[in-house]
Amino acid sequence: MTGAMTLQSVPDHSEERRRQILRAAMTCFARRGFHPTTMNDISVEAQISVGLIYRYFDSKDAVITFMASEHLDDLRHVLEQARRAPTLFEALELVSIRHCEEQPEHLHLAFVADLFAEAARNEQVRVLVRDVTQFFIDSVTDLIAASEEAKTVPPGMVPRTAAEIIVDSTRGMMIRAIADSSTLTASQIRERQLAMLRTLWPLLFSRSAPAARVEQVQP
Amino acid sequence: MTGAMTLQSVPDHSEERRRQILRAAMTCFARRGFHPTTMNDISVEAQISVGLIYRYFDSKDAVITFMASEHLDDLRHVLEQARRAPTLFEALELVSIRHCEEQPEHLHLAFVADLFAEAARNEQVRVLVRDVTQFFIDSVTDLIAASEEAKTVPPGMVPRTAAEIIVDSTRGMMIRAIADSSTLTASQIRERQLAMLRTLWPLLFSRSAPAARVEQVQP
Amino acid sequence: MTGAMTLQSVPDHSEERRRQILRAAMTCFARRGFHPTTMNDISVEAQISVGLIYRYFDSKDAVITFMASEHLDDLRHVLEQARRAPTLFEALELVSIRHCEEQPEHLHLAFVADLFAEAARNEQVRVLVRDVTQFFIDSVTDLIAASEEAKTVPPGMVPRTAAEIIVDSTRGMMIRAIADSSTLTASQIRERQLAMLRTLWPLLFSRSAPAARVEQVQP
Amino acid sequence: MTGAMTLQSVPDHSEERRRQILRAAMTCFARRGFHPTTMNDISVEAQISVGLIYRYFDSKDAVITFMASEHLDDLRHVLEQARRAPTLFEALELVSIRHCEEQPEHLHLAFVADLFAEAARNEQVRVLVRDVTQFFIDSVTDLIAASEEAKTVPPGMVPRTAAEIIVDSTRGMMIRAIADSSTLTASQIRERQLAMLRTLWPLLFSRSAPAARVEQVQP
DNA sequence: AATGAATGAGGCTTCATTCAT
DNA sequence: CATGAATGAAGCCTCATTCAT
Numbered sequence: 001m002t003g004a005m006t007l008q009s010v011p012d013h014s015e016e017r018r019r020q021i022l023r024a025a026m027t028c029f030a031r032r033g034f035h036p037t038t039m040n041d042i043s044v045e046a047q048i049s050v051g052l053i054y055r056y057f058d059s060k061d062a063v064i065t066f067m068a069s070e071h072l073d074d075l076r077h078v079l080e081q082a083r084r085a086p087t088l089f090e091a092l093e094l095v096s097i098r099h100c101e102e103q104p105e106h107l108h109l110a111f112v113a114d115l116f117a118e119a120a121r122n123e124q125v126r127v128l129v130r131d132v133t134q135f136f137i138d139s140v141t142d143l144i145a146a147s148e149e150a151k152t153v154p155p156g157m158v159p160r161t162a163a164e165i166i167v168d169s170t171r172g173m174m175i176r177a178i179a180d181s182s183t184l185t186a187s188q189i190r191e192r193q194l195a196m197l198r199t200l201w202p203l204l205f206s207r208s209a210p211a212a213r214v215e216q217v218q219p
Numbered sequence: 220m221t222g223a224m225t226l227q228s229v230p231d232h233s234e235e236r237r238r239q240i241l242r243a244a245m246t247c248f249a250r251r252g253f254h255p256t257t258m259n260d261i262s263v264e265a266q267i268s269v270g271l272i273y274r275y276f277d278s279k280d281a282v283i284t285f286m287a288s289e290h291l292d293d294l295r296h297v298l299e300q301a302r303r304a305p306t307l308f309e310a311l312e313l314v315s316i317r318h319c320e321e322q323p324e325h326l327h328l329a330f331v332a333d334l335f336a337e338a339a340r341n342e343q344v345r346v347l348v349r350d351v352t353q354f355f356i357d358s359v360t361d362l363i364a365a366s367e368e369a370k371t372v373p374p375g376m377v378p379r380t381a382a383e384i385i386v387d388s389t390r391g392m393m394i395r396a397i398a399d400s401s402t403l404t405a406s407q408i409r410e411r412q413l414a415m416l417r418t419l420w421p422l423l424f425s426r427s428a429p430a431a432r433v434e435q436v437q438p
Numbered sequence: 439m440t441g442a443m444t445l446q447s448v449p450d451h452s453e454e455r456r457r458q459i460l461r462a463a464m465t466c467f468a469r470r471g472f473h474p475t476t477m478n479d480i481s482v483e484a485q486i487s488v489g490l491i492y493r494y495f496d497s498k499d500a501v502i503t504f505m506a507s508e509h510l511d512d513l514r515h516v517l518e519q520a521r522r523a524p525t526l527f528e529a530l531e532l533v534s535i536r537h538c539e540e541q542p543e544h545l546h547l548a549f550v551a552d553l554f555a556e557a558a559r560n561e562q563v564r565v566l567v568r569d570v571t572q573f574f575i576d577s578v579t580d581l582i583a584a585s586e587e588a589k590t591v592p593p594g595m596v597p598r599t600a601a602e603i604i605v606d607s608t609r610g611m612m613i614r615a616i617a618d619s620s621t622l623t624a625s626q627i628r629e630r631q632l633a634m635l636r637t638l639w640p641l642l643f644s645r646s647a648p649a650a651r652v653e654q655v656q657p
Numbered sequence: 658m659t660g661a662m663t664l665q666s667v668p669d670h671s672e673e674r675r676r677q678i679l680r681a682a683m684t685c686f687a688r689r690g691f692h693p694t695t696m697n698d699i700s701v702e703a704q705i706s707v708g709l710i711y712r713y714f715d716s717k718d719a720v721i722t723f724m725a726s727e728h729l730d731d732l733r734h735v736l737e738q739a740r741r742a743p744t745l746f747e748a749l750e751l752v753s754i755r756h757c758e759e760q761p762e763h764l765h766l767a768f769v770a771d772l773f774a775e776a777a778r779n780e781q782v783r784v785l786v787r788d789v790t791q792f793f794i795d796s797v798t799d800l801i802a803a804s805e806e807a808k809t810v811p812p813g814m815v816p817r818t819a820a821e822i823i824v825d826s827t828r829g830m831m832i833r834a835i836a837d838s839s840t841l842t843a844s845q846i847r848e849r850q851l852a853m854l855r856t857l858w859p860l861l862f863s864r865s866a867p868a869a870r871v872e873q874v875q876p
Numbered sequence: 877a878a879t880g881a882a883t884g885a886g887g888c889t890t891c892a893t894t895c896a897t
Numbered sequence: 898c899a900t901g902a903a904t905g906a907a908g909c910c911t912c913a914t915t916c917a918t
Contacts, residue, residue, distance in 0.1 A: 017881090033340050035254035038908060049883045054910065110339030117336035120329035120397050121252050130398040154422065161418055164392075168415070171394050172387030178339050179349040196387070199380055203373065203422040232898095257891060268900045270894080279892065451877095471778050473692035476912060487879045489915080498913065548777035555774035558767030558835050559690050568836040592860065599856055602830075606853070609832050610825030616777050617787040634825070637818055641811065641860040674902090696888060706904045711889070 018056050021046050022070065025063050030110045034064055034118060061122075068115055068128045075132055079139040088147035089201060095140060096170040096197055097190055109178050137163050149205040162204045169196060237275050240265050241289060244282050249327040253283055253337060287334055287347045294351055298358040307366035308420065314359060315389040315416055316409055328397050356382050368424040381423045388415060456494050459484050460508060463501050468546040472502055472556060499560075506553055506566045513570055517577040526585035527639060533578060534608040534635055535628055547616050575601050587643040600642045607634060675713050678703050679727065682720050687767045691721055691775060718779075725772055725785045732789055736796040745804035746858060752797060753827040754850055766835050794820050806862040819861045826853060 024046030028037040039060055043050040057063045078095060085091035119129040140163035144150050150159055173196060177189045184192075243265030247256040258279055262269040276282045297314060304310035338348040359382035363369050369378055392415055396408045403411075462484030466475040477498055481488040495501045516533060523529035557567040578601035582588050588597055611634055615627045622630075681703030685694040696717055700707040714720045735752060742748035776786040797820035801807050807816055830853060834846045841849075 014881095031340070033336060036340070039910080040908080050909085051884065051911075052882055055881070060909070110336070113332075113336040113339050116394050116397060117252060117329070117332040120332050120400070121250075121255065123401075126398055126401065130402075133395055133398050157418070157422075164415070165388055165419065168391030168395060169384060169388040171391035172389065173383075173391075175335050175390050175394070176352055176387060178335060179345055179352050181339070182342075182345065183349075196383065199375070200384065202375075258893080259891075262901095269892090270901065271899055273893070274898075469778075471774060474778065477914080478912075481880095488913090489880065490878055492914070493877075548774070551770075551774040551777050554832050554835060555690060555767070555770040558770050558838070559688070559693070561839075564836055564839065568840075571833055571836050594856070594859075602853065603826055603857065606829030606833060607822055607826040609829035610827065611821075611829075613773050613828050613832070614790055614825060616773060617783055617790050619777070620780075620783065621787075634821070637813070638822065640813075671902095695886085697886095707888085708890080708905065709903055712902070717888070 014056075017048075017052075021048070021053055021056055021063070022067060025067060026108060026111060029064075029067070029114060030108050033110065034114045064118065064122075065124050065128070067111070068118075068125055071112070071115065072128060072132045072135070075136060079136075082139070082143060088143060088149050088205075089197075091143050091147075092140070092166060092197060092201075093194065095136075095143075096166065097193055109174060109181065112174065113178055133167070137167050140166055153205055154203075157204065165204065166197075166200065169200065233275075236267075236271075240267070240272055240275055240282070241286060244286060245327060245330060248283075248286070248330045248333060250329070252329060253333045283337065284341075284343055284347070286330075287337075287344055290331070290334065291347060291351045291354070294355060298355070301358070301362060307362060307368050307424075308416075310362050310366075311359070311385060311416060311420075312413065314355075314362075315385065316412055328393060328400065331393065332397055352386070356386050359385055372424055373422075376423060384423065385416075385419065388419065452494075455486075455490075459486070459491055459494055459501070460505060463505060464546060464549060467502075467505070467549045467552060469548070471548055472552045502556065503560075503562055503566070505549075506556075506563050509550070509553065510566060510570045510573070513574060517574070520577070520581060526581060526587050526643075527635075529581050529585075530578070530604060530635060530639075531632065533574075533581075534604060535631055547612060547619065550612065551616055571605070575605050578604055591643055592641075595642065603642065604635075604638065607638065671713075674705075674709075678705070678710055678713055678720070679724060682724060683765060683768060686721075686724070686771060687765050690767065691771045721775065721779075722781050722785070724768070725775075725782050728769070728772065729785060729789045729792070732793060736793075739796070739800060745800060745806050745862075746854075748800050748804075749797070749823060749854060749858075750851065752793075752800075753823065753854055754847055766831060766838065769831065770835055790824070794824050797823055810862055811860075814861060822861065823854075823857065826857065 021042065025037070025042045027045050028041045031037075032041070039050050039053060042063070043053055046053075053063070057066065082091040082094045085094055115125065115129060119126040137160070141160045144159040144162055153159075153162065170193070173193055177184070177192075180189065240261065244256070244261050246264050247260045250256075251260070258269050258272060261282070262272055265272075272282070276285065301310040301313045304313055334344065334348060338345040356379070360379045363378040363381055372378075372381065389412065392412055396403070396411075399408065459480065463475070463480045465483050466479045469475075470479070477488050477491060480501070481491055484491075491501070495504065520529040520532045523532055553563065553567060557564040575598070579598045582597040582600055591597075591600065608631065611631055615622070615630075618627065678699065682694070682699050684702050685698045688694075689698070696707050696710060699720070700710055703710075710720070714723065739748040739751045742751055772782065772786060776783040794817070798817045801816040801819055810816075810819065827850070830850055834841070834849075837846065
């Protein structure tokens with residue numbers, strides 16, 4: 001039995017270390033951003049030596065890239081949950097709130113903002129961000145298409161368009177949240193996010209009538 | 220007289236140099252981001268010596284901060300124009316398209332993304348971004364409030380809320396554009412931006428009448 | 439009995455390990471040289487852990503120094519054989535070819551070159567190289583002095599001088615072999631070495647008679 | 658006139674710096690070898706900052722490679738002189754003695770040994786060493802072929818073979834000199850080098866007769 | 877005896893900034 | 898005003914060595 005434990009705990013420990021490093025890196029990245037964060041910062045935060053980080057990651061860039069791919073995994077997880085939500089609204093609530101929600105300790109808004117900035121210059125990260133975004137929109141599109149509400153959308157509004165509006169405005173608001181982060185608390189920001197969703201909701205889904213009007217606007 | 224000329228031409232020339240440096244910096248920042256851009260990169264781009272940059276700016280950070288404030292000025296200028304647009308739609312078009320429009324050569328998306336990322340850690344930049352955002356929303360709110368369309372919004376939709384939706388989704392879409400920048404051209408991105416505005420438009424404003432007006436907006 | 443076995447097998451096993459490490463180190467050194475070879479490289483090559491190397495050697499430098507002294511032992515061994523060779527030519531052939539002969543896989547030219555370079559700065563290694571060289575020349579001198587051929591050398595040619603010429607040109611050619619190692623195969627290099635010896639031979643020894651002897655040497 | 662001086666001294670100064678760095682590097686390399694020498698060592702020796710070295714050389718490896726190519730240039734220069742020597746003996750004397758002669762301050766034997774060791778692992782250096790060697794042998798071959806002495810060589814001895822023997826034994830002796838450098842002075846080493854040449858000389862060139870003998874040795 | 881995770885000093889290199897010309 | 902050579906702190910990464918297991 002001890003043998004079994006050992007067999008299990010050896011890779012376990014290794015994985016634990018990896019996570020410890022990633023957690024420390026996230027803390028640092030959230031605090032100062034990718035580029036200004038030094039490998040030493042991370043090692044201090046993780047309470048290990050610099051050299052040890054290189055046993056688990058090839059380079060600083062590898063840490064960033066790995067962290068970005070973790071972000072994609074997180075998102076997948078959230079959307080998995082969303083798919084199981086009883087109503088579309090609850091599903092979207094989960095998605096738009098959880099998307100950039102806080103880590104145990106702090107919002108990783110800063111991390112996500114850095115990720116986007118990094119995407120502008122790092123091909124690998126750009127592809128990741130594109131995948132995340134694509135997956136995000138696709139999933140929300142599916143959620144909408146499968147829902148009751150999709151049956152009563154305004155004319156011209158297709159699930160994908162609605163999904164894009166939701167995803168984009170969520171992200172735009174997130175950016176806004178960064179600027180407001182020293183004035184607003186995390187829960188206030190979350191509340192605001194929610195409020196926007198509640199406002200968009202009836203515009204996107206409920207309704208039946210104003211077809212004529214819209215027709216003219218969209219040539 | 221030489222003295223007078225000098226007195227007059229120096230600040231003139233000085234301001235020109237300043238702009239030359241800023242233009243070069245923007246090109247570099249758009250290309251590689253703040254942190255990876257070196258002072259040397261800028262000096263080469265501006266075709267001057269490194270030392271000269273320090274005659275006009277205290278430090279690299281000062282260049283970044285100054286550039287951020289320029290961004291605010293640009294925005295003010297755009298909103299000034301928007302205010303003079305004949306219709307709300309045209310005004311919003313100006314605002315949401317021009318917001319992240321291209322430099323002579325390329326979109327400065329990367330610069331804006333970096334600005335947001337920087338906002339997460341640099342108090343000075345954060346305040347600037349907050350101001351930009353605030354000013355942006357306020358202006359759009361004013362535009363809406365002053366327009367004909369505001370009279371026919373859906374129930375519960377106030378000008379400020381509509382403004383927030385427009386601003387946020389514009390920004391969210393801009394982020395999306397970064398990830399897609401290697402796949403899409405600048406004009407395709409601009410077109411997409413425009414399409415979203417056209418979709419949001421009837422949702423936000425039309426509820427009953429002003430069809431005629433809108434007709435004219437869409438030639 | 440177990441005790442006896444342990445007492446007997448431990449040093450045995452220990453010596454085996456030592457050799458295993460040295461063999462691995464030689465392979466690495468031959469491949470990349472002293473300095474670029476890491477302790478990890480050696481441990482991987484020897485299929486043991488890094489830590490274990492330190493049970494057998496105090497430091498990386500100790501491995502190098504020990505290996506250098508092994509080189510001296512090898513040489514002693516070769517010269518021992520040479521002394522038992524039937525003719526001087528065969529003896530010299532052994533000496534000048536075997537000197538830098540191949541490991542199972544490849545010439546350890548690189549190792550020897552590193553050894554010489556190291557000699558220029560490491561007193562311990564320098565002394566070793568001096569001893570090797572001295573021993574080498576002395577042995578060849580003895581071989582010559584004891585041979586038939588020594589009786590018919592050109593005027594002014596003493597055994598030691600002939601030995602020096604042989605040793606030096608052998609080494610010089612070895613250096614040349616390094617530069618040619620990507621163009622020539624190990625056996626081509628060996629053949630070249632041999633050809634030089636055949637050329638030097640009549641210059642150094644023949645002056646009058648022992649044709650018959652020589653005939654036999656070259657089958 | 659001052660202008661002319663300035664125009665001349667600007668590139669001059671740059672070249673001077675380059676040489677200053679190379680001189681310092683050579684001192685360090687001769688003292689401790691390539692790998693153990695740090696960029697900091699070189700900067701201290703050259704009495705400049707580390708960063709400045711990178712203004713003149715791309716990397717540490719570039720310094721080494723450049724230095725190696727300088728070695729080739731030196732050799733060319735020596736052979737140029739040799740070609741103008743009144744007799745073959747004097748020419749060879751120049752070549753075999755000067756080849757590894759001292760810098761203003763010290764023998765760069767250690768540098769050359771390191772060069773050979775480096776050749777075993779660095780393609781670029783290997784090619785350089787090959788070129789140096791080739792050029793060396795070719796030049797000596799030409800010297801011999803053009804000389805009076807070439808008319809009276811022992812049968813079977815062609816200029817190229819004689820050149821190879823001279824070059825190889827010179828190099829082998831140089832290696833030997835490293836091991837003896839703490840026991841012998843530079844001039845003693847030079848004298849020994851010269852003595853060997855004097856011994857080889859009559860073997861290689863003078864002569865007429867012993868054709869029959871040699872014939873049998875070389876099947 | 878054996879492992880290999882962990883350490884941390886130290887190497888190479890970059891780059892913001894200064895300053896003599 | 899303008900240059901760009903020069904500086905040196907600081908970052909990333911490697912690797913000899915140690916030590917708990």
